[in-house]
Amino acid sequence: MKALRRPGRKESMLAALAGIVSAGLVLGVAELLGSFLTARAAPLIALGSTFIDFTPAWLKDFAIATFGTNDKVALFVGMGVTIVLLAAVLGVVAYRKWVLGVAGVVLMGAVIVAAVVSRAGATLLDAVPTVVGTAVGLLALRYLIRALHQAPGRSDATQDAASTNTPATGTSRRTNTPVTGTSRRTFFAAAGITAVIAGAAAAGGRAIAGARNTVTMAREALTFPTPASAAPAIPAGVEAGVDGVVPWLTPNQDFYRIDTALSVPQVDLETWELRVHGMVEEEFTLTFQDLLDADLIERHISLTCVSNPVGGNLAGNAKWLGYPLRDLLARARPTGGADMVLSTSTDGFSASTPLPILQDDRDAILAISMNGEPLPLEHGFPVRMVVPGLYGYVSATKWVVDLEVTRFADKTAYWTDRGWSEQGPIKTMARVEVPRSFAQVPAGTSMIGGTAWAQHRGITKVEVQIDGGDWEEATLAAEASVDTWRQWSHEISVEAGSHTVRARAYDPDGVQTEERADTVPDGASGWQSVQFTAE
Ligand SMILES: Nc1nc2c(c(=O)[nH]1)N[C@H]1C(S)=C(S)[C@@H](COP(=O)(O)O)O[C@H]1N2
Ligand SMILES: [Mo]
Numbered sequence: 001m002k003a004l005r006r007p008g009r010k011e012s013m014l015a016a017l018a019g020i021v022s023a024g025l026v027l028g029v030a031e032l033l034g035s036f037l038t039a040r041a042a043p044l045i046a047l048g049s050t051f052i053d054f055t056p057a058w059l060k061d062f063a064i065a066t067f068g069t070n071d072k073v074a075l076f077v078g079m080g081v082t083i084v085l086l087a088a089v090l091g092v093v094a095y096r097k098w099v100l101g102v103a104g105v106v107l108m109g110a111v112i113v114a115a116v117v118s119r120a121g122a123t124l125l126d127a128v129p130t131v132v133g134t135a136v137g138l139l140a141l142r143y144l145i146r147a148l149h150q151a152p153g154r155s156d157a158t159q160d161a162a163s164t165n166t167p168a169t170g171t172s173r174r175t176n177t178p179v180t181g182t183s184r185r186t187f188f189a190a191a192g193i194t195a196v197i198a199g200a201a202a203a204g205g206r207a208i209a210g211a212r213n214t215v216t217m218a219r220e221a222l223t224f225p226t227p228a229s230a231a232p233a234i235p236a237g238v239e240a241g242v243d244g245v246v247p248w249l250t251p252n253q254d255f256y257r258i259d260t261a262l263s264v265p266q267v268d269l270e271t272w273e274l275r276v277h278g279m280v281e282e283e284f285t286l287t288f289q290d291l292l293d294a295d296l297i298e299r300h301i302s303l304t305c306v307s308n309p310v311g312g313n314l315a316g317n318a319k320w321l322g323y324p325l326r327d328l329l330a331r332a333r334p335t336g337g338a339d340m341v342l343s344t345s346t347d348g349f350s351a352s353t354p355l356p357i358l359q360d361d362r363d364a365i366l367a368i369s370m371n372g373e374p375l376p377l378e379h380g381f382p383v384r385m386v387v388p389g390l391y392g393y394v395s396a397t398k399w400v401v402d403l404e405v406t407r408f409a410d411k412t413a414y415w416t417d418r419g420w421s422e423q424g425p426i427k428t429m430a431r432v433e434v435p436r437s438f439a440q441v442p443a444g445t446s447m448i449g450g451t452a453w454a455q456h457r458g459i460t461k462v463e464v465q466i467d468g469g470d471w472e473e474a475t476l477a478a479e480a481s482v483d484t485w486r487q488w489s490h491e492i493s494v495e496a497g498s499h500t501v502r503a504r505a506y507d508p509d510g511v512q513t514e515e516r517a518d519t520v521p522d523g524a525s526g527w528q529s530v531q532f533t534a535e
Contacts, residue, residue: 011095012095014148016089018187019087019088022140023084024199025140025201026136029201030042030043034129035204035206043112044076046122047079049263049347052262057415105134105137105141119348121346147184213266232481240477242448242449242487245449245489248477248484252370265377272288277402279335279337288382291323292368298321299320299481300317300480300481303316303317303396304426306393307519311431319372320369322365322368324363325365325366329355329405341353342403343385350413351392351397352413353387353394353395362389363388379398383399384399390425395424420521428452428505432450435530440533443495444534446492449474449487450503451487457508457509466492499532499533500530
């Protein structure tokens with residue numbers, strides 16, 4: 001009977017290396033093949049996406065609070081480390097007992113395949129890159145492990161021989177290997193080649209996927225008709241004029257991005273359709289051309305994420321062009337009892353928006369353009385929703401393909417399924433941007449400022465308090481509309497030393513609540529407090 005041999009440290013490290021380069025080959029081959037199929041076939045993306053879907057609300061909240069919009073980078077780094085560790089362990093296991101190693105690799109492959117095929121819209125074909133990649137990786141691993149077993153001077157073999165004095169038949173072949181060093185050289189050469197092939201396959205896959213990206217080309221070629229109702233001119237003085245306050249209009253490339261999509265969905269303009277159905281008298285389907293032909297409106301609207309902490313930067317303001325959802329619903333004619341519109345994206349995200357809000361006089365938009373450009377891919381190309389006054393998770397569906405008129409009692413949505421509130425009105429908030437936390441300001445008088453928002457209600461006043469003193473009224477910059485945020489500024493006078501500034505905003509219903517609330521389940525609240533020093 002073959003004993004389960006205990007490899008020495010050096011063999012273990014080499015076996016671990018064999019595991020790691022083989023795993024790299026699995027992923028590289030899968031990436032290359034995946035580039036011929038679809039982006040969702042890429043195993044890492046599918047794994048990460050599945051992980052995100054199973055992420056409990058508190059962990060998502062923690063990730064966004066800790067990593068902000070870098071949460072996806074953090075996820076990839078975490079996944080990378082986990083995969084390297086698992087691959088190393090599997091390499092050692094395969095070295096000690098080959099069948100166990102094979103079982104482990106096959107199991108991992110199966111987990112990835114399960115993740116790939118469970119993605120929205122995936123087919124069995126999407127499993128092919130992972131299956132082929134796993135098979136190729138296993139072949140490489142077998143070759144490497146064999147080379148390692150044939151390598152001379154293995155400490156385990158010597159130990160076996162020394163401890164028992166009668167080497168087991170299973171190891172005798174190896175101890176008899178001539179001491180040439182050939183096999184170990186073979187091992188390193190093979191490991192190196194495997195790593196190079198893995199890297200080249202991954203890079204090639206990326207390049208091919210990029211070159212085949214007709215979506216980007218179609219986006220760049222897109223032009224828009226003049227809107228039936230243009231955005232009201234931005235009044236002079238929407239900027240408070242304080243250095244360091246964030247711009248009133250957020251450039252697209254600076255606009256915060258929050259979504260559950262690890263790879264940005266690639267939606268083909270030609271085949272994009274929006275299905276409108278459910279509790280309506282008329283079901284219909286819109287094409288992108290239908291939208292271009294419709295009476296479009298253009299409006300400035302500020303978005304905010306429910307995960308934005310007090311003082312956070314998950315908010316932005318842009319000019320949106322699109323078809324009023326009010327008009328779309330007027331055409332569909334919702335039937336009695338309907339109270340919600342469930343919007344779904346091509347990648348399976350969904351949001352539940354109160355029907356009355358989409359029908360009232362606010363400009364809820366099925367947007368096709370952002371700041372005069374086609375929607376950036378990350379912000380929902382070709383079509384997304386923008387609803388003044390509601391947090392994104394209940395309203396701002398990107399890559400939207402389906403609108404179902406239904407009832408809150410009958411359907412739930414992506415985040416409401418995960419413990420977030422069914423209703424998501426944006427909470428009134430004043431943000432201090434100057435001074436930043438722990439910044440230094442000149443002693444004496446200086447200007448501070450920031451941004452406040454209370455979408456669709458409007459900011460009526462902002463007050464500032466220094467070191468617990470009297471609340472003073474700040475100067476409000478001009479208001480473009482109640483749907484946009486509003487800058488504020490204030491002159492302060494402080495002596496050298498450390499200080500605290502607090503700010504609070506008012507909407508027509510009064511002052512924003514002082515009560516501190518976490519982002520879960522319906523948005524953070526409380527008055528922001530910023531410490532700074534004067535010199
Ligand atoms: N398809 C899709 N749409 C989505 C999301 C998502 O995860 N997937 N996230 C929503 C959330 S939580 C917010 S805050 C906004 C953010 O929009 P932005 O990334 O354009 O800023 O998009 C919303 N629309
Ligand atoms: Mo959000």
